[in-house]
Amino acid sequence: MRREIPLFLTFLFGTFFVSMNFLQGDRLREATGGFLPDQINDWMSIIISFTYVLGVGNVLRIHVKKVARRENGWGYSAATLAGLAAMMIYGLILWIPLGIAFDGQPASVEPGREWMTGMQTGSVFNWFYDAVYTPMQSTMYALLAFFISSAAFRAFRVRSFQAALLAVTALLLIVGGVPLGETVWSGFPELTSWVMEILQTAGKRAILIGAALGAISTGVKIILGVEKSYLGGRA
Amino acid sequence: MTAPPRWAVGIFDLKLPVLVALVLFTALVLLLIFVAKRRPNMYIRPLAGITAIEEAIGRATEMGRPVLYVPGIDDVNNIQTIYSMVILEHVAKKVAQYGTPLIVPTCRAFVTPMAEETVKQGFTNAGSPELWHDGIVRYMSDEQFAFTAATNGIILRERPAATLLMGSFYAESLMLAETGFMAGSIQVAGTANIHQLPFFVVACDYTLIGEEFFAATAYLSREPSLLGTIKAQDGFKAMILAFLMAGLFVETLAWLGVPVPAAADGIHTVLYDWLRF
Numbered sequence: 001m002r003r004e005i006p007l008f009l010t011f012l013f014g015t016f017f018v019s020m021n022f023l024q025g026d027r028l029r030e031a032t033g034g035f036l037p038d039q040i041n042d043w044m045s046i047i048i049s050f051t052y053v054l055g056v057g058n059v060l061r062i063h064v065k066k067v068a069r070r071e072n073g074w075g076y077s078a079a080t081l082a083g084l085a086a087m088m089i090y091g092l093i094l095w096i097p098l099g100i101a102f103d104g105q106p107a108s109v110e111p112g113r114e115w116m117t118g119m120q121t122g123s124v125f126n127w128f129y130d131a132v133y134t135p136m137q138s139t140m141y142a143l144l145a146f147f148i149s150s151a152a153f154r155a156f157r158v159r160s161f162q163a164a165l166l167a168v169t170a171l172l173l174i175v176g177g178v179p180l181g182e183t184v185w186s187g188f189p190e191l192t193s194w195v196m197e198i199l200q201t202a203g204k205r206a207i208l209i210g211a212a213l214g215a216i217s218t219g220v221k222i223i224l225g226v227e228k229s230y231l232g233g234r235a
Numbered sequence: 236m237t238a239p240p241r242w243a244v245g246i247f248d249l250k251l252p253v254l255v256a257l258v259l260f261t262a263l264v265l266l267l268i269f270v271a272k273r274r275p276n277m278y279i280r281p282l283a284g285i286t287a288i289e290e291a292i293g294r295a296t297e298m299g300r301p302v303l304y305v306p307g308i309d310d311v312n313n314i315q316t317i318y319s320m321v322i323l324e325h326v327a328k329k330v331a332q333y334g335t336p337l338i339v340p341t342c343r344a345f346v347t348p349m350a351e352e353t354v355k356q357g358f359t360n361a362g363s364p365e366l367w368h369d370g371i372v373r374y375m376s377d378e379q380f381a382f383t384a385a386t387n388g389i390i391l392r393e394r395p396a397a398t399l400l401m402g403s404f405y406a407e408s409l410m411l412a413e414t415g416f417m418a419g420s421i422q423v424a425g426t427a428n429i430h431q432l433p434f435f436v437v438a439c440d441y442t443l444i445g446e447e448f449f450a451a452t453a454y455l456s457r458e459p460s461l462l463g464t465i466k467a468q469d470g471f472k473a474m475i476l477a478f479l480m481a482g483l484f485v486e487t488l489a490w491l492g493v494p495v496p497a498a499a500d501g502i503h504t505v506l507y508d509w510l511r512f
Contacts, residue, residue, distance in 0.1 A: 024246050207432065209472065229356075
């Protein structure tokens with residue numbers, strides 16, 4: 001029964017969501033005053049929020065052990081734990097009186113709402129997010145440009161016929177995409193569009209058809225219980 | 236006779252072409268699973284990327300360095316993440332057979348317990364459940380770039396000999412793959428997110444493209460029922476190709492001004508109108 005019940009539930013919910021594709025959700029919602037898929041999605045959100053407890057447990061288990069044993073790189077683990085603790089304390093426990101909000105803006109204080117919750121604009125929690133996390137995220141994203149350059153450098157080394165084709169196409173697209181290309185030859189932008197809209201789209205769609213069939217077949221395998229290894233035990 | 240209830244009127248949106256295609260494909264899958272069970276030695280073309288997974292694990296074993304497995308950054312409601320868990324189980328089993336360290340960074344809290352159970356099961360299937368410890372599956376962050384920075388940190392500090400990137404990836408794909416390249420890892424990637432495929436093709440040693448990613452466990456386990464689904468995919472693809480070719484042929488004739496037989500044109504029009512969903 002340890003495997004049969006999950007398999008039955010997978011079949012039930014899988015077929016339910018597939019069949020929902022063939023029903024008019026809006027009309028059902030209007031007619032019945034509710035819509036089961038919406039409710040199931042709400043259940044899923046609730047389950048997901050519980051898994052954050054497991055996630056935090058995982059972080060604590062790994063990093064506390066590392067700090068306690070002074071393993072290699074324990075300083076990073078200490079920083080992780082400090083970040084986790086700070087965000088949790090300011091988000092959940094330590095609310096700030098509205099009068100001393102970090103943005104310095106005078107706030108109209110409604111009776112009963114004298115304290116600022118962790119998520120409100122101007123809170124310490126949001127300040128950490130906006131002033132610390134967001135710039136770091138932007139920095140990471142900006143690094144992508146350098147990664148693209150180094151990857152492109154390797155990809156465009158002409159070692160074979162295919163690599164030569166790739167390099168020539170890339171060069172065409174680069175030249176066709178900047179004003180200089182159009183100045184050199186007025187047909188460049190049109191050529192670029194043709195490569196993108198015809199050659200590239202054709203290849204992309206071929207991959208997309210294969211990937212979609214793979215995804216559908218995986219879905220069918222899972223719903224019908226042919227693929228069971230994700231439940232544990234032998235496939 | 237009483238009228239049907241108001242809510243029952245017009246609630247169906249059959250999307251007939253999709254429904255017919257789905258039923259046909261499911262039938263083909265079931266039929267070929269049945270056939271594959273009777274003929275277990277069914278031929279499927281070899282995929283270099285799948286063989287490379289085992290080679291990569293072997294290389295990590297020889298070098299005494301860990302294998303890094305990244306199951307993408309999407310949640311478990313993405314079919315790629317579920318399938319990545321299936322591949323992870325095979326990887327965990329193989330890694331346990333060789334006694335090679337494994338690291339699985341996760342980007343979703345929901346994926347973390349799933350990955351833990353999957354790795355434990357893989358170790359158990361290999362007969363070495365004692366290899367499990369807390370440091371294998373590491374929940375990093377639900378935030379995309381925080382996860383990327385943390386995983387890149389692992390790659391640079393622990394220098395895995397093999398990096399397997401299997402699942403749904405977005406902008407972080409190239410960052411992870413390039414960092415792995417810099418660390419000297421042999422890298423095998425697999426995803427169905429077509430916009431990330433060029434990055435993986437450029438930066439990784441092997442890439443499982445789209446459907447190849449979903450075929451991985453059939454190749455790794457050689458389970459007849461799974462091989463049958465690969466054949467079904469191929470069969471259905473052949474059908475799609477035949478439709479495309481027929482349409483292309485009739486369309487080209489019309490474009491050239493060649494008179495098309497009424498029957499062919501009629502079929503073409505019907506198919507075109509019907510399939511334009």
